[in-house]
Amino acid sequence: MQPRLVKTADARTLAVQTFGDPAGRPVFLLHGTPGSRLGPTPRSSVLYNLGVRLIAFDRPGYGGSDRLRGRQAAAAAADVQAIADDFGLERVAVVGRSGGAPHALACGALLPGRVHRVAALVSLAPWDAEDLDWFGQMAPSNIRDYRAAERDHQRIAATMEQRARRIRDDPAELIAGLRRELSGDDRVVVSDAGIRRMLQRNYREAFRQNADGWIDDALAFTTDWGFKVQDIAVPTWLWHGAEDMYSPVDHSRWLASHIPDATLFLEPGAAHFGSLRVLTAAIKWAAGAAG
Numbered sequence: 026m027q028p029r030l031v032k033t034a035d036a037r038t039l040a041v042q043t044f045g046d047p048a049g050r051p052v053f054l055l056h057g058t059p060g061s062r063l064g065p066t067p068r069s070s071v072l073y074n075l076g077v078r079l080i081a082f083d084r085p086g087y088g089g090s091d092r093l094r095g096r097q098a099a100a101a102a103a104d105v106q107a108i109a110d111d112f113g114l115e116r117v118a119v120v121g122r123s124g125g126a127p128h129a130l131a132c133g134a135l136l137p138g139r140v141h142r143v144a145a146l147v148s149l150a151p152w153d154a155e156d157l158d159w160f161g162q163m164a165p166s167n168i169r170d171y172r173a174a175e176r177d178h179q180r181i182a183a184t185m186e187q188r189a190r191r192i193r194d195d196p197a198e199l200i201a202g203l204r205r206e207l208s209g210d211d212r213v214v215v216s217d218a219g220i221r222r223m224l225q226r227n228y229r230e231a232f233r234q235n236a237d238g239w240i241d242d243a244l245a246f247t248t249d250w251g252f253k254v255q256d257i258a259v260p261t262w263l264w265h266g267a268e269d270m271y272s273p274v275d276h277s278r279w280l281a282s283h284i285p286d287a288t289l290f291l292e293p294g295a296a297h298f299g300s301l302r303v304l305t306a307a308i309k310w311a312a313g314a315a316g
Contacts, residue, residue, distance in 0.1 A: 026063070047078055048078070092238070101132060102132045129148075200221060264291075265291055
């Protein structure tokens with residue numbers, strides 16, 4: 026699928042893909058980490074039935090989008106605004122899953138006149154969140170990567186670049202590596218052949234050029250986000266699997282207690298990839314009440 030290329034105010038290119046009903050209510054879907062615009066989405070027939078035009082784009086440094094060095098999570102708001110302007114959209118909703126969730130929250134804080142609802146699935150909380158054990162119950166591989174991103178930017182960049190080259194050649198490697206730490210529920214989700222094929226396509230596109238997007242996501246999550254979640258001025262739908270080890274559930278509990286108009290749904294027994302099962306419900310909710 027050929028993306029639509031959108032230019033930003035600072036002359037970067039963003040690779041954008043749309044799905045579903047071209048005349049439907051616009052909902053942005055911000056992909057996970059690592060990921061691309063070709064990541065998990067509901068089927069087009071489902072989106073048509075919902076009356077939704079789903080808009081996904083490669084975050085800077087992934088797939089076909091130019092890198093933005095030193096970007097914060099807040100930078101996603103300007104990119105969403107640039108795409109909405111290019112598409113001629115006045116009011117949009119934003120859904121973010123996993124690594125896309127903090128970027129979706131940025132849109133709720135920084136684009137209150139443009140964004141009317143935000144959904145964040147299995148989100149991290151800010152790096153400097155008070156009274157939160159940020160690494161509590163987190164998978165060892167994520168602790169290793171985020172600690173490295175915090176302490177040694179050059180080393181984590183080199184490590185991620187090596188891993189990205191291996192994954193680009195064999196995207197199944199990332200899934201195989203994850204399986205060692207997956208909960209039982211997550212293993213059930215990723216054992217589905219269709220989901221595995223989609224994830225492999227997603228990762229291959231994510232690293233089509235290099236690992237810049239992955240590196241910059243890790244750095245963005247372990248530094249100041251560039252906005253305060255207390256400033257999110259739109260209804261916010263939070264979902265988390267209670268057994269998640271990649272983005273521990275206490276992160277969403279913390280977000281729910283600090284975002285003024287947030288509703289938190291915790292699903293017992295579910296984990297990180299359980300968010301794929303609720304993605305359609307999140308998009309349906311986000312598309313409503315455009316007002």
